[in-house]
Amino acid sequence: MPEGDTVLQTAKRLDAALTGHVLTRSDLRVPRFATADLSGRTVLDVTARGKHLLTRVEDGLTLHSHLRMDGAWRVFAPGERWRGGPGHQIRAILATAERTAVGYRLPVLELLRTRDEGQVVGHLGPDLLGPDWDPEAALRNLLAQPARPLGEALLDQRNLAGIGNVYKCELCFLARVTPWLPVGDLPVPLAEHLVATAKHLLEANRDRPRRTTTGGPTAAQPHPRAREPLFVYGRAGRPCLRCRTPVRKADQDSRPTYWCPRCQSGPPG
Numbered sequence: 201m202p203e204g205d206t207v208l209q210t211a212k213r214l215d216a217a218l219t220g221h222v223l224t225r226s227d228l229r230v231p232r233f234a235t236a237d238l239s240g241r242t243v244l245d246v247t248a249r250g251k252h253l254l255t256r257v258e259d260g261l262t263l264h265s266h267l268r269m270d271g272a273w274r275v276f277a278p279g280e281r282w283r284g285g286p287g288h289q290i291r292a293i294l295a296t297a298e299r300t301a302v303g304y305r306l307p308v309l310e311l312l313r314t315r316d317e318g319q320v321v322g323h324l325g326p327d328l329l330g331p332d333w334d335p336e337a338a339l340r341n342l343l344a345q346p347a348r349p350l351g352e353a354l355l356d357q358r359n360l361a362g363i364g365n366v367y368k369c370e371l372c373f374l375a376r377v378t379p380w381l382p383v384g385d386l387p388v389p390l391a392e393h394l395v396a397t398a399k400h401l402l403e404a405n406r407d408r409p410r411r412t413t414t415g416g417p418t419a420a421q422p423h424p425r426a427r428e429p430l431f432v433y434g435r436a437g438r439p440c441l442r443c444r445t446p447v448r449k450a451d452q453d454s455r456p457t458y459w460c461p462r463c464q465s466g467p468p469g
Contacts, residue, residue, distance in 0.1 A: 202267050204251060204362025205405045208329050210273050211248035214255065217275045217299040218243040223257070225295035233311045238263070238294070249321045249330060250361030255294070256314055264320050265292070266308035276300045328362035328402045339395050346384025350466075351452050353383050360395070362402055369433045369458045370413040371398055378459050379452055381466030414441065432458040 202210075226238035241258040248254075253273070255263040265271070271291075274284040277299065284290075284304040292303035303309065312319065325341050326334040341359035353359055354368045363371070372379045375394045377386065386394070405411045412429040431441055436449035436458060445462040450469025457469060 202251060203364035203367055203402070203411070204248070204327070204329050205402050205408075205411065207251050207253065207267065207362075208248045208406055210267070211246050211253055213275055214253070214273055214301055215246040217301055218255070218294060218296060219245050221296035221298065223294055224297055225293060225300070227293040228263075228309060228311065229291050229293075230309050233309070236311050243294075243296075248327075250324045250327050250357050251364070252321050252324075254317060254321070260314045262312055262314045262317055263292070263294075264308065264310050264312060264317070265303060265306050268307045271306040271308075272304045274302050274304065276302065324357050324361040325359045326361065328360060328399050329406055330361070333399065335392075335395050335399065339392060342395065343383055343386075343388075343391060346382060348383050349380045349452065350377065350383050350386065351379025351457060354379075354398075355453070355455075360398070363398060365455045365457070366411065366430070366433045367398065367401060367413075368455075370401070370431055372459060373431045373464060374413070376464055378464045378466035378468060379457050380469060385466070432460060434458065 220242065222240065222242050223238050228234060228236050238257055238261070244256040244258065246253065246255045251266060253265045272284055274282070276282055282302055284302060289304045290302055291306040291309050294301045326332055326338045338360040342353050345353065350372060351368050354363050354371060355365065368379060371394055374397055375390060401413055410429060414428055414431055428441060432447050435447040437446050439445065440447055440460040440463055443460065443462050445460055447458055448461055448469070449456055449458050451457065452469060461468060
């Protein structure tokens, strides 16, 4: 599932392509909204809320989409060949005179009244990249279930919105604890630092085409020894960047999870 920084970048691309323009074509290829037509309406804005995308149009309507694992929005110029998957995977088409936004494999696509957006995003915790960010509330949410494994608590969008599996693994490595450590075992200062680090990492990557948590090759000023963009994610069997111990991999709540058995204390996977 994409991280909050990826969703924000998608929202920015859609916003730049659609906002302020009149829709000349609208095609929602899901049974419930197959007859809905947004043509003739001006797009007011496209915004990200956690991992959700909200495309607001005139007459108080919002098109809500979620990418989950495989979904994607692509933007094309007139006459440009659409690339993003075969035609049968297209779930939405929003076109203006200058750009066409095509949604592929969108598992969530629904049209609702803008005033009812709370029904689909009201459950989310403070958004790490949003104007509602509140570190104190995020910390309270994260520590509310002391017996819960840290990795699961970080991924729960009701606690704080925007962390995905990559950041989960990287944050636990930076905190030097495993993702299976019960949240209640975290000293409060460490939990506060972890929340602050999450905010820092997502902010640092919000405009980067390739994510980095190490200050590696995609950073503006990488550390001279940082050759890898990530500390542990996707590095199973390769040496830890700190101690050279092989990074391990196990599933946590059906998600591949990476950690260093030497650098990170707490229960193993």
